[in-house]
Amino acid sequence: MFDADFWARLPYQLSFLPDRLGGHIFLAFTSLLAGVLISIPLGIFCSRRPQWERIAVTIANVIQTIPGMALLAIMVFALDRTGILPAWIALVLYSILPILRNTIAGMKTVDPGCIEAADGIGLNKWQRLRIVELPLASPTIIAGIRTASAWVVGAATLAYPVGATSLGDYIFAGLQTTNPVALFVGCVFSAGLALLLDMLLGGLERASQRRSKTWALGSIGGMVVVALSPLLLKAVQSKPSITATGPLAEVSEFTQERPYVIGGKPFTEQYILIEHLKDTLNQANRQTDIKAGLGSTVVLQSLQRGEIDCYIDYSGTLWANEMQRSDNVSSAEMMIDIATNLKESSGVLALGPLGFRNDYVFVMQKERAEELGIKSLEDLAVHAGDLTAACEIEFWSRPEWKNVQSEYGMQFDKTKSMDATLMYGELLRGDADVIVGYRTDGRLATDEIVELSDPRFVLPPYDAVLLVSPRLAQDRAATEELRKMVNTISTEQMRKANGMVDIEEKSVVEAAKTLEIPAS
Numbered sequence: 001m002f003d004a005d006f007w008a009r010l011p012y013q014l015s016f017l018p019d020r021l022g023g024h025i026f027l028a029f030t031s032l033l034a035g036v037l038i039s040i041p042l043g044i045f046c047s048r049r050p051q052w053e054r055i056a057v058t059i060a061n062v063i064q065t066i067p068g069m070a071l072l073a074i075m076v077f078a079l080d081r082t083g084i085l086p087a088w089i090a091l092v093l094y095s096i097l098p099i100l101r102n103t104i105a106g107m108k109t110v111d112p113g114c115i116e117a118a119d120g121i122g123l124n125k126w127q128r129l130r131i132v133e134l135p136l137a138s139p140t141i142i143a144g145i146r147t148a149s150a151w152v153v154g155a156a157t158l159a160y161p162v163g164a165t166s167l168g169d170y171i172f173a174g175l176q177t178t179n180p181v182a183l184f185v186g187c188v189f190s191a192g193l194a195l196l197l198d199m200l201l202g203g204l205e206r207a208s209q210r211r212s213k214t215w216a217l218g219s220i221g222g223m224v225v226v227a228l229s230p231l232l233l234k235a236v237q238s239k240p241s242i243t244a245t246g247p248l249a250e251v252s253e254f255t256q257e258r259p260y261v262i263g264g265k266p267f268t269e270q271y272i273l274i275e276h277l278k279d280t281l282n283q284a285n286r287q288t289d290i291k292a293g294l295g296s297t298v299v300l301q302s303l304q305r306g307e308i309d310c311y312i313d314y315s316g317t318l319w320a321n322e323m324q325r326s327d328n329v330s331s332a333e334m335m336i337d338i339a340t341n342l343k344e345s346s347g348v349l350a351l352g353p354l355g356f357r358n359d360y361v362f363v364m365q366k367e368r369a370e371e372l373g374i375k376s377l378e379d380l381a382v383h384a385g386d387l388t389a390a391c392e393i394e395f396w397s398r399p400e401w402k403n404v405q406s407e408y409g410m411q412f413d414k415t416k417s418m419d420a421t422l423m424y425g426e427l428l429r430g431d432a433d434v435i436v437g438y439r440t441d442g443r444l445a446t447d448e449i450v451e452l453s454d455p456r457f458v459l460p461p462y463d464a465v466l467l468v469s470p471r472l473a474q475d476r477a478a479t480e481e482l483r484k485m486v487n488t489i490s491t492e493q494m495r496k497a498n499g500m501v502d503i504e505e506k507s508v509v510e511a512a513k514t515l516e517i518p519a520s
Contacts, residue, residue: 009181009507013170018237021189022230023084023165027156028193029227031088032149035095040141043103044129053104060097068094068158076162082294082302087159087166094155095148102144106137138208146201153194157186161266163291163302167193172293175421177268177501177508196226259287260472263308266293267420268501268508269358269440269494273312273464275512277482281310284481296321296394300467304346309472310482314358316460318342320399331357331461338465347470351479352486354464356494359439360400362452365427369450376453380434381408390426391436393417400459407458421502424449440491442499464489489515 046053066074071093075086110133118128134141157168170186173179200222207215262277264270271292278288291308296317302308318338319325329337331353339350362377374380380387389412395401396415404410416423416432424443426432437444439462444451466485473479497514500506 006181006184010185012507012509013181013185015237016169017185017189018230018234020165020167020169021193021233023159024153024156024167024190024193025227025230027084027088027091027159027164027166028149028153028197029223031091031156032095032145032152034088034092035099035148035152036145038092039096039099039144040103043100043141044107046100047104047107057097057101057104060100063093064097068155069161072158072162076298080301081305081307082163082298083291083307084159084164086162087156087164091152091155091159095152098144098147098151099141100144102147103137103141106140106144107133109140110136135208135211139205142201142205142208146198146205149197149201150194153190153197157190160293161295162298163263163294163307165291169292172266173271175419177271177421179501179505179507193226197223200226259289260309260478261289261291261307263294263299263302263311264290264292265296265299265311267438268442268498269438270312271508272497272501272511272515275508276485276515277310277312279512279516280481280485281478284478286475286478303348303467303469306469306471308469310466310468312354312464312466314462315353315465316359316400316462318465319460324399326399326403328457328460331463334461335463335465342467347473349468349470349473349479351466351468351483354466354485355487355489356440356491357461357463358491358494359462360395360459361437361439361444362454363427363435363437363444363449364433364452365430366448366450368430368433369452374452376455377404377408377410377458378455380452381410384410384412384434386413387433388412388414388416388431389434389436390416390418390423390432392420392423395436403458407456440494440498442495442497442502445495445499464494 042056046056063071068090071090072086075090076082079086079089114132114136115128118132123131156166157171159166160168160172167186167190170182171190174182174184174186200219203215203219203222206212207219260281262274262281264274274290274292278290281288291302294302294308296313299308299311300313300318300322303311315331315334315338319334323338323341325337335350335353342348342350362380364374364380369375372379372383374383396417412434416426418426420437420441423432423435423437424441427435428448439451443449466482468479468482493515497511500511500514501508
């Protein structure tokens with residue numbers, strides 16, 4: 001793993017570290033602080049009221065049992081927005097239980113003799129709490145904060161799918177693009193941050209036990225240094241300037257208030273297209289930020305709310321999810337209806353198709369398909385009751401799958417949900433008989449597997465289409481530069497670019513350069 005190529009690719013990944021580490025630290029530290037401010041007063045209150053203790057601890061336990069991704073999804077739909085806020089609230093909720101429980105336990109273990117002595121010298125209840133009870137309970141309370149910090153730092157990596165920047169960007173992107181360098185950086189720094197924060201809080205715990213100001217100041221100072229470390233990294237890191245090379249650089253006097261945010265979904269093709277969009281906007285001398293790994297619904301909502309400024313979607317997805325349409329129409333008619341709907345409903349501008357289609361395709365091992373005589377979805381439906389199918393979880397809840405079930409009478413013996421990167425291995429190992437892949441996936445270019453035809457045209461076409469926000473649409477120079485991407489990428493080109501990443505283990509940047517628009 002740690003060969004020369006690994007070390008050569010490491011500096012590129014580290015160039016993202018200040019922003020991603022900074023986002024992670026911000027989420028973890030502020031949510032943990034909020035958890036402390038909520039849980040300690042609540043724990044003090046509940047420690048003297050058993051009935052309230054049962055209610056508060058039960059609620060905190062229930063929150064803790066909700067999976068991290070589910071809690072993030074709940075926050076997104078409850079707040080009707082993506083980004084930092086839903087991730088932050090989810091992390092605050094996760095931090096409450098250990099701090100609350102330890103605060104209650106710490107308050108209950110205070111020696112009654114100490115309380116009697118405090119009452120005997122005339123301290124009121126607030127003075128007793130501040131001078132006697134909290135100092136004695138503080139080691140137990142800080143132990144709860146240490147536990148919460150480990151949970152919060154780990155859970156913060158899950159903020160990536162809702163568009164909040166964190167070290168999870170490395171982990172999810174590394175998994176989706178089979179990039180061991182990104183995975184390594186994400187895992188090392190997230191684990192290192194958790195261990196470092198635990199060590200510093202451990203120093204604070206020892207300070208409370210020994211009544212040592214030196215330990216306390218050292219631990220607090222260490223946390224301040226950790227909090228500021230992203231700024232220090234950014235200061236020492238040379239930041240490349242964006243220099244336009246196209247003709248627009250000579251004539252544009254556009255003043256950009258803030259960077260344009262490029263969005264994308266969580267699979268290889270989208271990472272490549274994000275890089276392509278960034279390069280194209282840089283040709284117009286525009287600054288960019290990136291929010292990758294967003295779900296199909298989340299990414300469009302983010303564009304409509306102005307949280308991102310452009311991304312590439314697929315006509316079939318927009319047709320089924322956004323417009324709730326299931327009728328079969330031509331690609332051209334679908335594109336016109338989608339563009340009209342988006343413009344009228346939210347001001348989003350569809351610049352046009354990129355030229356390739358990334359349709360859903362049902363895929364089998366060639367040998368297995370020949371053994372069963374399966375060439376189409378009609379043939380597959382006959383045998384589906386004895387077969388296992390695998391796909392990313394999103395497909396099984398999409399209208400397209402419901403339409404396939406209805407039209408072909410498709411009912412598999414077992415279905416599996418997994419990351420799109422992993423399901424090809426599942427197929428080739430024989431752990432799945434069928435997978436639902438993408439037409440432009442580089443792993444389809446092999447003699448070992450075969451695509452099944454859709455004779456009834458149930459699955460809609462998935463033309464890649466470039467969408468921009470109303471804000472970006474007002475920037476004529478940038479929009480015209482993006483419009484040059486229309487009809488420039490063939491299905492074969494996109495499949496080759498995806499294969500460079502998924503099979504040849506090239507970087508996303510290298511793959512994106514194969515899609516560059518020829519100079520006019």
